[in-house]
Amino acid sequence: xxxxxxxxxxxxxxxxxxxxxxxxxxxxxxxxxxxxxxxxxxxxxxxxxxxxxxxxxxxxxxxxxxxxxxxxxxxxxxxxxxxxxxxxxxxxxxxxxxxxxxxxxxxxxxxxx
Amino acid sequence: xxxxxxxxxxxxxxxxxxxxxxxxxxxxxxxxxxxxxxxxxxxxxxxxxxxxxxxxxxxxxxxxxxxxxxxxxxxxxxxxxxxxxxxxxxxxxxxxxxxxxxxxxxxxx
Numbered sequence: 001x002x003x004x005x006x007x008x009x010x011x012x013x014x015x016x017x018x019x020x021x022x023x024x025x026x027x028x029x030x031x032x033x034x035x036x037x038x039x040x041x042x043x044x045x046x047x048x049x050x051x052x053x054x055x056x057x058x059x060x061x062x063x064x065x066x067x068x069x070x071x072x073x074x075x076x077x078x079x080x081x082x083x084x085x086x087x088x089x090x091x092x093x094x095x096x097x098x099x100x101x102x103x104x105x106x107x108x109x110x111x112x113x
Numbered sequence: 114x115x116x117x118x119x120x121x122x123x124x125x126x127x128x129x130x131x132x133x134x135x136x137x138x139x140x141x142x143x144x145x146x147x148x149x150x151x152x153x154x155x156x157x158x159x160x161x162x163x164x165x166x167x168x169x170x171x172x173x174x175x176x177x178x179x180x181x182x183x184x185x186x187x188x189x190x191x192x193x194x195x196x197x198x199x200x201x202x203x204x205x206x207x208x209x210x211x212x213x214x215x216x217x218x219x220x221x222x
Contacts, residue, residue, distance in 0.1 A: 033210070037154075043199065045209040056208045089154055098208060099143055104156040 002027070004094050005074075006105035013082045013112050021077040021108045025094030032075045033102070034067060037089040046090075049075060082112045116140050119200050119213035126220050132187040134216045136200030139181065146210065147174050147185045148199040156199075159185070190220045 005024040013019050025032050034046040045059040049069035060067065064082075069075040079086055089109050093102040117138045126132055136145070147159045160167050160174040162183075167174050171190075176183040187194055200213040 035210070035212075042214045043201070043210075043212040045211070048208045059209065091156060093156075099203060101161045102146065102158050102210075104148075104158065106155045109154070 004029075004092055004103050004105035006090075006092050006108050008108060009106065011108055011110045013110065015083055015112060016081050019079040019082050019086070019110055019112075021079075021090050021092075021110070022074045023077070023092030023094075023105055024074040025092075026103050029094035029096050029103070031095045031098055032069050033093045033095075034075075034077050035091045035093065037091065037107075039088065043091065046077070079110075082110075084112050086110060087112045115214070116211050117200055117202055117213040119198075119216050121216060122214065123217045124219070126190050126218070128191060128220055128222050130190050130220075132190050132194075132218065132220075134185045134198050134200075134218070136183045136185070136213055137181060138183075138200075138202050138211075140202065140211065141205040142178075142181075142202040143205045144203045145176055145183050146201040146203075147183075148201060150197040150199060150215070152196075159198075187218075192220045192222050195219050 007022050030051050032049045035043045037043045047060050047067045048056040052071050064080045066078045089107045091107045092105045095102050120135045144163045146161050149157045149159050162176050171188045173186040197215040197217050199215045201210045
């Protein structure tokens with residue numbers, strides 16, 4: 001039973017480009033969460049999704065960031081027109097229900113040059 | 114003031130020592146997680162608890178809901194326990210995890 005799969009592990013983008021981060025939850029998990037860890041800082045909640053629904057996006061920056069979890073396929077975190085301040089590790093986690101143990105992916109490290 | 118406070122921020126121990134990491138929170142919660150993050154960044158969930166005490170191998174986690182406090186204990190510490198330990202709470206008001214800043218543990222041989 002594969003764990004939470006995130007890809008790519010490392011992503012380098014130039015300022016102004018788009019970044020797409022993918023997360024495949026564990027089998028049987030329909031709840032997906034995205035978190036961001038800025039350099040030398042703690043983890044911060046970004047967004048909580050269930051299949052085809054955004055449940056809570058209160059941690060997402062208002063502009064340039066979007067997330068989806070379609071009926072088929074992985075969850076996608078999309079950052080448009082990246083800036084240097086977007087450089088961070090982005091972690092995805094999944095759970096079977098809304099209040100069950102979380103399983104984390106290994107993260108995507110985004111570097112904006 | 115952060116909603117989740119951990120102490121200490123940094124902890125250095127000798128192999129074999131008993132280690133305690135503390136977590137205090139100021140919000141209503143439905144559950145609390147202890148997470149481990151190794152160099153290289155992967156995160157592992159160690160415990161999820163809402164009352165009492167849980168044990169897994171050399172790790173023990175306790176929570177006191179009335180006092181809004183949790184502790185993570187490591188018995189017979191080993192250099193491979195060196196990692197960042199993070200406390201995170203599920204808030205009852207919503208669907209988000211709120212994280213502490215983490216405790217960097219270094220266990221020397």
